[in-house]
Amino acid sequence: MTPWQSVWGTVAGTVVSACALAYAQVTLPAQPLLSDYALVSGGLPPVLIGMLALAGACLSLAYGLAANDPARTAATRVLLLAGAAGLMMSAIFPTDPGSSQIGSLSGEIHRWSAAVVFTSLPVAGWALARGRAAAPRWNTVKAMSVACAMTLAAYLAAHPATLTSPLIGGAAYYGLLERAVVLAEMVLLTTMALAATERRPAVRAGTAPQEVPAADGSQPEQQERLAA
Numbered sequence: 278m279t280p281w282q283s284v285w286g287t288v289a290g291t292v293v294s295a296c297a298l299a300y301a302q303v304t305l306p307a308q309p310l311l312s313d314y315a316l317v318s319g320g321l322p323p324v325l326i327g328m329l330a331l332a333g334a335c336l337s338l339a340y341g342l343a344a345n346d347p348a349r350t351a352a353t354r355v356l357l358l359a360g361a362a363g364l365m366m367s368a369i370f371p372t373d374p375g376s377s378q379i380g381s382l383s384g385e386i387h388r389w390s391a392a393v394v395f396t397s398l399p400v401a402g403w404a405l406a407r408g409r410a411a412a413p414r415w416n417t418v419k420a421m422s423v424a425c426a427m428t429l430a431a432y433l434a435a436h437p438a439t440l441t442s443p444l445i446g447g448a449a450y451y452g453l454l455e456r457a458v459v460l461a462e463m464v465l466l467t468t469m470a471l472a473a474t475e476r477r478p479a480v481r482a483g484t485a486p487q488e489v490p491a492a493d494g495s496q497p498e499q500q501e502r503l504a505a
Contacts, residue, residue, distance in 0.1 A: 279341075279344075279345075280341060280345050280473065280474040281474060282341070283337055283338060283340065283341020283342070283344070283345070283470060283473070283474075284341070284470045284471060284473075284474055286333070286334070286337030286338075286340075286341070287334045287335075287337045287338045287341070287466055287467060287469075287470035288334075288467055288470065289334075290330045290331060290332075290333040290334030290335075290337060291330075291331065291334045291463045291466055291467055293326065293327075293330035294326070294327045294328070294330040294331035294334065294463065295327075295460075295463055297323040297324075297326040297327035297330065298311055298323065298324070298327040298459070300323050301314040301320055301323040301324060301327070302314075302456075304319075305317055305319060305320050305323075308320075308452075309451070309452045310372070310452055310455050311324070311327075311455065311456065311459060312324065312367065312371070312372045312387065312391070313372065313374070315371045315372070316371065316372070316374055321371075324368070325368050328364045328365070328367055328368040329364070329365065329368055331364055331463070331466075332360075332361040332362075332364035332365050332368075333361075334466050335357045335358070335360045335361035335364070335398075335466065336357070336358070336361050337470075338357055338466060338469060338470050338473070339353075339354045339357040339358055339361070341470070341473065342354050342357075342405075342473060345473070346473065349408075350405060350473075352401075352404045353401045353402075353404045353405040353469075356397045356398070356400055356401035356404065357397075357398075357401050359393055359397045360393065360394050360397040360398050360401065362390075362393070363390040363391065363392075363393035363394040363397065364390075364394055366386060366387070366390035367387050367390040367391050367394065370382075370383040370384075370386040370387045370390065371383060371384075371387060372384050372387045372388070373387075394462075395429050395458060395462070396429070398425065398462045398465060398466065399422045399423075399425035399426045399429065399462070399465065400422075401469070402418050402419070402421060402422035402425070402465050402468070402469055403418075403419060403422040403423075405418060405469055405472070405473070406418040406419045406422070406472070407419075414468075414471065414472035415472055417468055417472065418465070418468050418469055418472050421461065421464060421465040421468050422465060424461055424465075425458065425461045425462050425465055428454065428457050428458045428461050429458050431454050432451060432454035432455050432457070432458050434447065435447025435448075435450060435451035435454055436451050437451065
């Protein structure tokens, strides 16, 4: 897989996911969380498409990194695979109705799978950009990783299942924060894919390769004269 094939696969999966979830948001009755749309009539297909398409975007980016920069991206690839697995598990196991009470095994698996997705992708972005030379593309990846982490922290603080939610009135806006987390992580995936397509500087035409001295310190010209 070439770098640009990885980019297009990641972008296509992200766009399909965003369109599917936007369709559910616009056409179906309003729900607190995006995964709750799977519980209403006609909501399961767009939710499944949205989650599986985003999982495909994670896999496309991981495959592209493995093919083009395997030595420096091992941690990032593991985290991307974890995010893809979490999305698939979230699609297979639907959530339970209600905002804070989980009463079934399916709902519990869904909750923890979503937690893996929300936490693994920001860490993957940071791991990909960490240690890179200062450049706008890597600074953008770092900034988006931090933005995802901060938005996730705000969402967790506002979620009705947490102790802090009543203190900050989180029940009124935690659904918006969840959507912000999903959108930020979609942007992060696209940013990571674009940053990973860095092209190495090409060698100028007509540039002679640098001559390497021999083991005894003599230059190649001297060796040719001695051989003659």
